[in-house]
Amino acid sequence: MSGNSNSKKRKFFGISFILIALIIIMIFISLRTGVISISFQEVIETIFQQGSDRNKLVLFEFRLPGIILAILIGIGLAVSGAILQGITQNELADPGIMGINTGAGLAVVLYLFLSREGFVVSSIWMMPVAAMVGALFAAFLIYILAWKKGVSPIRLILVGIGINAGFAAFITIFQLKMDPQDFRQVAVWLSGDIWNANWNTVLAFLPWIVILIPLVLRKVNALNVLTLGDDLASGLGVNVERDRQILLLLAVALAGASVSAGGAIAFLGLIVPHIARKLIGPLHQYIIPLSMFIGALLIITADTVGKVILAPTEIPVGIVVSVISAPYFIYLLLKAT
């Protein structure tokens, strides 16, 4: 038994090492990709403080914050998806499909609208908070509406899709009340683009990841037990509802904060935990960290692909992710019983 868990641990560290190496490679590729082409050599020279001022500006003020933001968003959404799939015992759960992201988006749009009108103070630090309130509201609404002597996985998704459509309609209505410049920005942002990538956005978002992820890691055992099902979990003496609520709160907070930083990126939280489970099995002390790495890798890759594939047009990362992931969702759907 202990030998088995040791080999699992070794496998986990091996996979983590490969993933981190891939992330670093992707960061370099991503740094040199863009409208202004910068060679690898120049990237390395600039990192060691020997590049031209122009390269310094492009790399450190534009590209690097974008990449770091992307990594953080990838981590947030992937972990949020992993938690949601664990606590609902539902392979199809994802903050994007279930309308939690759109709820956060609506709250941000409302906040931008109110601050433009002068009702509330405009501050970049408030955006994650507004998004989290919206995400929480959406999650609450979905849970209440899907509840019918318990929550069936399929009904949860179906209700989520409905809530998603409703919030999207409200967003459309509110967007029109904004001035055209804001409107365009919000429209692009909602399709999942890291438009506001500067160091301030990174700093506003970073604390949430730094605080929330360790809290999630402390709860992995509860998550493992919950995945077994309610009956077994309460049999093992776990306070099922309380743990579920805490974990749900963490998942929603992560999704909300990610949306405030990067817009509504659907499907990322869906597929990443699946890949992690395929690689390492059902234990969440491994799934959660691997989801972080895979989420980060996937989002930088999608972002880079979006920049390259139809250059000079830059395709929002959220769009790239949904084109890749929607077929996978359908596959999971057909497989699910």
Next chain:
Amino acid sequence: MLNTIKHSSMLKTIINCIALLMLILSVVISISYGSTSIPFDTVWSAIFSFDTDVTSHQVIQEIRIPRAISAALVGAFLAVSGSIMQGMTRNPLASPSILGVTDGAALSLVIMLAAFPMISSMGLTVASFVGAGVAVALILFIGSFSKGGITPVKLALAGVAIGTMLRSISTILSLHFNLEKEVGFWLAGELSGTSWSSVNILFFSGIIGLPIAFFLAKSITVLSLGEDMATNLGQNSLLIKALGIISILILTGAAVSVAGVVGFVGLIVPHITRFIMGTDYKWIIPSSAIFGALLLVLSDLVSRYINAPFETPVGAITSLIGVPFFLYLARKSGGGDK
């Protein structure tokens, strides 16, 4: 399905007449109200004694009337398509927008517009039919993959995923070819771009699509009772389904090419109609045409007022009306009790 109430044919006819009167009334109101309100007697004289020198007459003739007619026809087409889909598949969640058919039509429009910027509106309409057809083929393909038949809810979820994917591809193309404005209009569902040429397109598509739907009504009633029942009664289900799909493609394609993706009309109207008219598609199909038209004309009116002087895409209004209904259906049919 909602509990059906049985009514005599007399009562059903009366209900249809009342709905038709309400439709005419709301069309008149829709013509009269807008960014500038025009009194009814001016509307009357604009129609029956048109004077090119009067601005309000021109507004009515060139903008308001074609828009109101387009709204009515688009609503009717989507509702009839939804009725046929729900009847043929016995799936209460089937509708052009849920199954991704409208998104397929919109993607095809975007592709044509990117490849041939000078394309005629007739060409766009044909492209829209083709795109709707591809989306239907995709759904049928996925449905055939699932062992032992796909459940209604799964089919709906697969449709939503296909719709999301097709819409994402539309967005990518629109960004690349700088078509954001046109495409944004199609993806949101708007009636502000309608003109007499839209009415023409809808009219000619309707002449082909609606009679097929009415002609199929009896067979769809039989199909809605179950495939076995239909076979026992000696009905050629394959032919009926093929004709039904053709009718759906023409009606949905035309509606999307004129107004873009207007969601939920095709989902909720057939349910409301069944609730009032019972289970016989001989009544459901014509009535859903009237109710669908009424719903979209009224939604269009709301869309002009909610953000005045700006217009809100009518698709947002139909979503707001449709979502509570969709949630009700999801609770009812969402995979058993737990």
